[in-house]
Amino acid sequence: MDQFEGKTAVVTGAASGIGLAMARKFAAEGMNVVLADIEVEALDAAVAELRSSGTQALGVICDVAQRSEVQRLADQCIEQFGAVHVVCNNAGVASGGTLWEFTEQDWQWVLGVDLWAVIHGVSIFVPLLIEAGGGHIVNTASMAGLTSTPFMGPYNVAKHGVVTLSETLFHELAMLAPNVGVTVLCPGWVQTQINRSERNRPEAERTSESPSATESGIGAALDKLIAEGLEPSDVAQLVFDAVRDNKFYVLTHPEWSPMVQRNTETMLAGNNPRVFLPGSR
Numbered sequence: 001m002d003q004f005e006g007k008t009a010v011v012t013g014a015a016s017g018i019g020l021a022m023a024r025k026f027a028a029e030g031m032n033v034v035l036a037d038i039e040v041e042a043l044d045a046a047v048a049e050l051r052s053s054g055t056q057a058l059g060v061i062c063d064v065a066q067r068s069e070v071q072r073l074a075d076q077c078i079e080q081f082g083a084v085h086v087v088c089n090n091a092g093v094a095s096g097g098t099l100w101e102f103t104e105q106d107w108q109w110v111l112g113v114d115l116w117a118v119i120h121g122v123s124i125f126v127p128l129l130i131e132a133g134g135g136h137i138v139n140t141a142s143m144a145g146l147t148s149t150p151f152m153g154p155y156n157v158a159k160h161g162v163v164t165l166s167e168t169l170f171h172e173l174a175m176l177a178p179n180v181g182v183t184v185l186c187p188g189w190v191q192t193q194i195n196r197s198e199r200n201r202p203e204a205e206r207t208s209e210s211p212s213a214t215e216s217g218i219g220a221a222l223d224k225l226i227a228e229g230l231e232p233s234d235v236a237q238l239v240f241d242a243v244r245d246n247k248f249y250v251l252t253h254p255e256w257s258p259m260v261q262r263n264t265e266t267m268l269a270g271n272n273p274r275v276f277l278p279g280s281r
């Protein structure tokens, strides 16, 4: 995409972290921005901020795990701005523990927000991007979509799903609708509120039996890694560059790439999996 001014971007999970940074970046490029999120106060604040700097911003309260709500989001985008040109399926949540501890509700929550929401976003928005004559879709995965770090089972499953879904979409669009580009965003640690994901967990998917990140010590370790992570605005710049240059993979932490390479080499050599740490060679 080379023309952004006056076009419309939709970002899910836009009230915080990477989503908010992407919304700010698209706004700074002169786009209309539709911000979707489940956290009402934070969403209102984000919309007010963008409007105060002259952006045509629309906030939509939306639980992206629900297909009907993503459909309503798309309907509101079209009603307000007539067309959609950039779609960022970005909302996400994380939960820590062992695979045998997670409850069915944990799985439903994480797979709902991290995988089903992307499935809904692709099936509902891609036809609109084609109808608009072209555009770009950005799916936020993670380095967890390229590796299988312990204690993040549902998150790993969802993010691997987002990577393969995006690669498949890339091939299909290249064959059938080449005016629509795709990017899969695979960040390492970024300074956001992902370690406070429970704040937005719906009551129906809450259970007292879920593994406790605090008790297991995963929470404190995660807080430290996230505090030392990239700035969301740096990630947003990389995403914007990828949309402009039609680049598929955005791996924000090049120092993590040897991890992916060693995983693949281990598999191809027929050896058993090992845990490789970021930066290990």
Ligand SMILES: NC(=O)c1ccc[n+]([C@@H]2O[C@H](COP(=O)([O-])OP(=O)(O)OC[C@H]3O[C@@H](n4cnc5c(N)ncnc54)[C@H](O)[C@@H]3O)[C@@H](O)[C@H]2O)c1
Binding pocket: 012, 013, 014, 015, 016, 017, 018, 019, 036, 037, 038, 039, 042, 062, 063, 064, 065, 090, 091, 092, 093, 113, 140, 141, 142, 143, 186, 187, 188, 189, 190, 191, 192, 193, 194, 195, 196, 197, 200, 226, 229
């Ligand atoms: N922060 C990191 O280190 C990191 C690393 C890799 C990938 N990611 C991914 O980046 C994306 C953005 O997360 P973040 O790190 O900015 O975290 P964040 O918590 O700061 O932002 C996530 C946003 O998603 C929203 N959200 C949660 N559930 C929702 C739902 N059901 N419907 C709509 N919105 C919902 C939250 O309210 C929040 O505003 C996620 O997909 C996450 O998995 C983050």
